[in-house]
Amino acid sequence: MIRMTLTEMARAVAGELRLAGAHTPDTVVSGTVDTDSRNIGPGDVFVAKPGEVTDGHLFVPAAADAGAALALVEHPVDADITQIVVPDVVAAIAALAREVVARVRAGGRLRIVGITGSNGKTTTKNLLARILQDEGETVAPRASYNNEVGAPLTMLRVTEDTRYLVSEFGAAGPGQIARLAGLVTPDVGVVLMVGLAHAGGFGGVEATLKAKTELVEAVRPGGVAVLNADDPRVVTMGAVAAARDVSVRWFGRGAAAEIRAEDVEVSGSGTTCTIVRGDERMPLRLRVLGEHHIMNALAAITAADALGVPLADAIARLETVEIAERWRMQPLGSDRIRIINDAYNASPDSMAAALRTLAQITEPGQRKVAVLGAMSELGEYAGEEHDRVGLLAVRLRIERIVVVGTDARRLFISAIGEGSWDGEAVFFETADEAYDYLMGELRDGDRVLVKSSNSAGLRHLGDRLGESFS
Template identity: 55%
Template sequence: MIALSLVDLAGVVSGRIDEREGVSKILAGPVVVDSRLASEGSIFIAMRGETTDGHEFAASAVAAGAAAVIAERDLDIGVPVIVVADSLVALSTLATEVVARVRALGRLRIVAVTGSNGKTTTKNMLRTILETKGPTVAPRGSFNNQVGAPLSMLGIDNDTEFLVVEMGASAAGDIARLVSIVVPDVAIVLKVGLAHAGGFGSIDDTAKAKAEIVTELPPDAVAVLNTDDTRVESMAALTKARVVRFGLSERADVAAADVETTVAGTGFTLVLGEERIPVRLRLLGEHNVMNALAAVAATRELGVEPHAAITALGSMSRAERWRMELLQSPDGITVLNDAYNASPDSMAAALKTLAEITRGAHRAIAVLGEMAELGSFSDEEHDRIGRLVVRLNIDKLVVVGHRARHIHNAAGLEGSWDGESVLVQTPDEAYDLLRDEMRAGDVVLVKSSNSAGLRLLGDRIAGVS
């Protein structure tokens, strides 16, 4: 974070300094809300959660080196405490001010990304490309909510040239609040799908929430839209910003052709008007072609030449831990560990990738768990995935957990299977079953929402500790 005096910090967040000693202290350390992440010189913001109260951990943060605390009540913990009415509001207000001060220096450019799927991968692609051009700050992991996104923004300093912000939403207004903190120079919308549909109620409501990222953009900003998704394409009419389109169709300004996915990676031809550029990604799946197109389109608007962007993308060995991560076991088994998150669209994309890279040359095994947060769509969407498994000719299906049972049931109804689909209740049961059945050359996809706990099963199958 940029350097602020304690008094300046208190003024920014409209807080009262509880301890006068050290008010002239200059603070420039990281801002944290988890006491376990506190370090020397950090600023700890005590926040009340649904099940925990950060005020109870303020002393632990100080013991780890925190130089100041922002809290909603007085605390006697040996460092200055800034008392505010609402810690979450204080976090947002601080992020707004820090971004504004760095922007005033004239160097900082901001790119934001949202979508039902692909946000984190695209964010990592943007960071990989932009780091080749100048100092870049982007969140680690999926810091994309009302707490995580402002924390990421606070990672900038006066030398930062590019800030990448991932904007997620679980309800209407979430993205609008993030945009109010930091108005992007370039905003990307990847896709509108059923991820978190339980919170929105319908896919149309999801589209309205995602559109919040472009509706308040100024005319000198750029909206980068997936023209292959009709709901995203319709957002062009909602923004005053200049629109750049990406996709597989001829309407796209930044397009892809000749897409090919193998176990070694994904290839395609980047089409920019009359120019055609061969691209080779080490990441698997056609969905990563769309993410790459979005990243190239956005960074092109930020001054990165497409050939340089492509070279940077070619260096990425994985999208993120547990996101379509390619692992090789000592026994010759290939594992696609994609069990950090799951939605109907990402589940279908992963299964299609599994089918594509095996193509009858290798046995395809799908280990699938629950897709969470689908609300009333849950049974129908799990059913649809089970039927898709059969239609893609996946050789073996292992479904883990009662909440994913409709995948197993639908697969059995769709095809005349005899033991190809098995329902087990725990990851341990799945591992015991697979240990006896897997053989060298098999390709195993492990896919579920994080809550299903299958990501460690993927590591275990691959022999990764």
């Protein structure tokens, strides 16, 4: 975080300053801001966030013992540490993030990119950050820090030397992207796609479209919207951008895209294609598994292009990326038995893309094995979408379909109904049961996809399998 006095911080969050030790109102703080006391070190700021399981206020003394300079609290705590008392610590870190980013931006160097979409946000964020980090100091979210807590905490990592801030904006309901993006008014807003991920929280895909459009509406006048030319719903955002004096850069695989991919070929070592911009044609070898990640790469390249990064440099930097993120199409195991752990998140679109990738990278003589768990937050669409995944797995001729967890049982039933009844599809209540089955079932040449939403917990099953066959 930038250097701020205690008085300035209290004013930014409209809080009551309670001094401790040798602190005065003019004491300067510049440490990291975090909600986890285990991450706190000397000079840092601890945010005592109440949670569903525990209350951050219980850990203020531990933060003080770790050397924290300040605690942001909702009520005074009996601990030897300076505190700023506010009604709502989540609202307070948002207000502090707004102030910090505004101060740095006033220096004229900081450029801000916001990214949203039903799928691909974290991968695109990581790819873009890799491109930009060679241009100057770049701040981007750790993991999927994209909600009302994670996004402001990322913004608060900005310093006076930061040149680029890449923010990822997720949402479980209307208005959340508007609030988060409104803290920073991005120079560039990237919208990847509009699908059914989290549709249960929005009330349908049209409401999801409206929510994702909030990012385009938050881009500063004179800024750039980077939009998916292949998604008809995203295309409608072009008119929204034009009405706000925001220019549009289109990416995709179709002819309408300004930056597009042609000659796409998929293998077990990654995806190759030709990147086309006008008369320029440049090869890209993306080592991140999955044809669907070409769209994420295109989005990152187009955003970087809007920021003035040469196309050849962007492509060269992308080619150094081996995995997008842990638990996202992460290759594990060995050439003998390859495990692809993609169980951090799942939606109908990403589930279909992962299954198609499994089919594409499996060579003759090798078996396709899909270990599948539930897709969460689909609301009324959950049943039919799990049905679709079961049907697709059978139609892609997946030789073994291993379904795990009660919430995914309908996927198993759908696979059987489609014609997978001779042992191809099996069901287990727990990941431990599935692990025991797979340890006896897998054989040389198998290519195994592990895919589910985070809540299903199959990412840990993927890790166990990867270690067992490494």
